[in-house]
Every structure is written in structure tokens, then in C-alpha cells.
Amino acid sequence: PPAPGGPGRGAPAAVPVAALACAALAAATGCRPELAVWLALAPFAVLLAVVDRRVHRLPDRLTLPLAAAAAVLLGAAARLPGAAGSWSGALLGGVVLGAAYLALFVIHPGGMGFGDVKLALSLGVVLGWYGWGTLFMGAFAGFLFGSLYGLALMALGRAGRRTAIPFGPFMIGGALAGVLLGALPVAG
Template sequence: MTDLLPVVLAALWGALTGALLPRAAYRFTTPQGMPWRTACEAADHPLTGWLGTTPCSQCPHTKAATLPLLTAAICALLALATGPRPELAAWLALTPVAVLLAAVDVRVHRLPDPLTLPLTPAVLALLALAAWLPDHTGTWRTALYGALALGAGYLALHLLNPSGMGFGDVKLAPALGAALGWYGWPTLMLGTFAAFATGALYGLALVVARRADRKSAIPFGPFLLTGTLLGVLVGAYTS
């Protein structure tokens, strides 16, 4: 039971933080170039605050169960893989933001700057704190190098093919490179490969199901985040 306590606590943390994401997800889900929502579409009620269990506190929306369940599951997996090591606190703090980014990108193909731009310094700061604590298993220097490498790589892909790699993905990449780089270059390469592999498989499935063609745009942010999660899980478990 003692070994499972961090997992249970992590799942509870994920469920509680995930339950507060629906309002932020709703406010951020506007088309590219449009301002964030300030009122609900149903009754034009002003939207107050960014955290809440429903998109609008004045509308009788059913509480969304998907985000809390997803956040809780991811936090539990991270706790299982990482164990009671200092970097687990960083992963748990970052998970709700990652879930929110994925939820918004799936809906409107947009990665909001207020979430992506502060994410890289936040990841590096949290991992720097973890590096000062005993029993950590990663390296902050490779986290920094990973952020630079993945950011530069995705920027190059964007410049070569802007329609295939959005600039929102470029802004997200350094934070993910830092998380993967914490566990070393093999983890960085694994997470990057997993992102492209899962994205390619999803695109292929859409084409086979005739729900898209080879020129259809798909949100890549969720696959970036999924690949990073897989890489971090493997890196944490094997370190």
C-alpha cells in the first residue's frame, strides 16, 4: 500500500486539476486570429476566470469527465514510472497544462501563446529545482540542450514546410525537448520518433477511413505531447 500511495496521490492531483480545465479549454477554443472567448455562446454570459468545472458558471452544462479522467490517468502513469523522485513534482505540475494544450489543439488546431510561451522557462525552472534535490535521476544540462535542439529542429521543419509544421508546434517544442532531454539524448530521440509515428498512424487511419486525404491538416500538438509522454515514461522507468 505504501508503494501505491504516490500513485494514488498523483491520480487525485490529476483528477482535481483536470476538473478545473473545462473553462480554460472553452475560452481558448477560438479560431486562429480570433481573441479568446469572454462570453459563452449559449446565452452570452460573461466568462469570469479561467478555471472552472464548466465552461460557463451560469449555464447548466454537464461537468466534463474526460479531462479529469485523462489528467488523472497520465499523472498516475508518471508516478508509476518515476517513483518518489524529485522530478515527479515537475511532471505532475506540467501535466494539466499539457492536457489543456492537447484539448484546445484537437478542437481548433491552435496552441495558445499564453500556454506555450511560458512553458519552456517553467519546465527548465522546475527541472533545475529537481536537480538540486537528492535522488533525482536526470541532468539539467541535457534538458537545456534538448530544448535548444528540438526547438531548432522544429523551426527548421517549419521554415522548410510552413503548411506542414505550424509555428505553434515550434513554440511548444523547446519545452518538450527539455522534458525529454532531462533523461538524455536517447529519450529525446525516442520521444521525437514517437510523436511523428503516432501522428503518421493517426493520419493514415483517417485516410483509410476516408475522413481525410493526404493534404488534410491535422493538429500535431497532441502527438507532440503524446510522444513526449511516452519518452518521459520510458526514460523515467529505465533511469
């Protein structure tokens, strides 16, 4: 069994969180081909958030296959009728968000881990599917969520300016918010 406070702690909460995320994605997306992709990827994203929250690491065994799976599955979804996104936009989104996080890592390596850079590849693919607005909104939401969490910890006296917090859960939460808004049908 995992040690108290180890990576296994918090895992039971992952199941209902993943179920809620999948339900929200289904409600926002409707019966479009990309819904199958979102439902396949969401549990892995929740697992990554739990792992990062517990051990401040985003393992390559999860981040790299997630990026590949997102690209391949969205490529398949793009070939089906009714898809509401762009596969080329998804691929470009992965490159752009991955490069942006790489630049942040190079500029200030102590500010984030390289796992965040690798996670940004898959989140960029997912967000890029619905276009640039969704990509920027989801990326911004991740930074906003992380900042608000850090400020709340400082206000409660539980952290200082240099306290490390796991950023993956906020990146994933921001991406979820972006996809939920990007998936909503545009009124016409």
C-alpha cells in the first residue's frame, strides 16, 4: 500500500472528478465525434492532476502517450462527419502551447517543471482543436486558476512567494474550461 500522503492518497476522489468532467464534456459537446476523444482522455488528465498534486511530478509514461493519443484520436475524429474542430489546428495548437511552455521553462527553470512543458503539448492539441480563441482561453485559465490558488495559500499563511505548487492540475483545469466553452455550439 502507498505511504500516507503518497501518490495513492487522493486517488479515490479521481473517479468522481473524472465522471463529472466526462459528464460536463458530454453536455457541452453533444453527439459529435470529438466527444469520444474527450471521454477517452479525461480520465488520464484527472490521473495526471492527482499524481502532480501528490508528488509534484508529471511522469513521461503518462504525458507523452497522452499527447500522442490526443493527436491520433483527433485525427480520426476529424475524418468523421459532424466534427466541429480542426485537426491541423489541433496539431498547431500542440506545437504553439508546447513551445510557449518551453520558453517559460528556459527563461525561468525554477518556475515550472519540464513535465509541465510536456503536458502543454497534449493540452495544446486538445485546445487547438476548437481554434485559437479556445487555445488562448484555456491556457490563460490555467494560469489564472494557479495564481488564485497561490494567492489564497499566501493569504492563509500557508505559502510564501517561493513556495512550489504543482501546476499540472491548474493547466488541466484551464484546458477543461477552454474545451467546455469551445465545444458549445455557436448560436447563429
